Amino acid sequence: MIDRRISALLPVALSLSLAACGGANAYVDHVCGSAPNADKCTGDLDVPSARLEDFERAGRLAIDVVYSDRFTDEVRQFMVAHSSDADLLGAWAGRSAEQIVAGLRSSLVGVRVESAGGARRWFAFKIYGTIAKEGAVASGGPVEINSYAARGMSAAQLAGTIVHEVAHGIGLTHPHMGGPLSKDWSVALCEPPYLLGAIVEQLATNHSETALPHCPRL
Numbered sequence: 001m002i003d004r005r006i007s008a009l010l011p012v013a014l015s016l017s018l019a020a021c022g023g024a025n026a027y028v029d030h031v032c033g034s035a036p037n038a039d040k041c042t043g044d045l046d047v048p049s050a051r052l053e054d055f056e057r058a059g060r061l062a063i064d065v066v067y068s069d070r071f072t073d074e075v076r077q078f079m080v081a082h083s084s085d086a087d088l089l090g091a092w093a094g095r096s097a098e099q100i101v102a103g104l105r106s107s108l109v110g111v112r113v114e115s116a117g118g119a120r121r122w123f124a125f126k127i128y129g130t131i132a133k134e135g136a137v138a139s140g141g142p143v144e145i146n147s148y149a150a151r152g153m154s155a156a157q158l159a160g161t162i163v164h165e166v167a168h169g170i171g172l173t174h175p176h177m178g179g180p181l182s183k184d185w186s187v188a189l190c191e192p193p194y195l196l197g198a199i200v201e202q203l204a205t206n207h208s209e210t211a212l213p214h215c216p217r218l
C-alpha cells in the first residue's frame, strides 16, 4: 500500500525536482583559450547541459581577454584615472594593474566552474539576488554560478562573472557591497571585482553589449 502510493507519487516528485534543478548537468574536463592562448586552460566545467556551449565559450573568452594586452591597458587606464578617487581608494589601494592582471591570469588557469540549481539556489537568486560565489578559488575550489542567474546571461557576461569571482579569489573586494561600508551600487561597480568583470564583458563583445550594469566611471 505504502509502496504503491510512493510509486504513484514518484513521477510527480521527479518532475518537481527536475523543474527545481533545471535539468541535467554536463561535465567537461577543461576549456582552453584560442591561439596564442591554447596552452592556457581552465579546470573542469560542471554546468547545465543546455548551457554547456555558452559556458565553454565563456571560459575561452575569459582566458583570451585576460591574457590580452588590451585588458592590461584598460585596467591600467582606469586605475590611473580613478583608483585614487576618495570613495574607491580603500578597494584599490596598494594594487597595481600589472599585479592584478598577473594574479587573474594565474588563477584563471585551472579554475573550476560549477553551475547548479535546486531550491536553495532558487531562493538565493530570487530573494537575495545571489549570482555567484568564488568558492575557494585560491585552493582550487570552484567558482559557483547560480544556474537561475546564468539563464539570463550571455557567454560574455558569464566570462565577466567568472573573472569577478576569480578577482575575489586573489583578495580583491567590493567593500561598498557586502562589506562593512555603506552599500552603494554606483561605487561598488567601480571596485575591482565588478570593474574587472565589466572590462572583460566589454572587450569580449567589442563594447557592443552593456546588459549588465557597470561602473559609470568606466
Ligand SMILES: [Zn+2]
Pocket (backbone or CB within 6 Å): 164, 168, 174, 193
Ligand atoms: Zn563579488
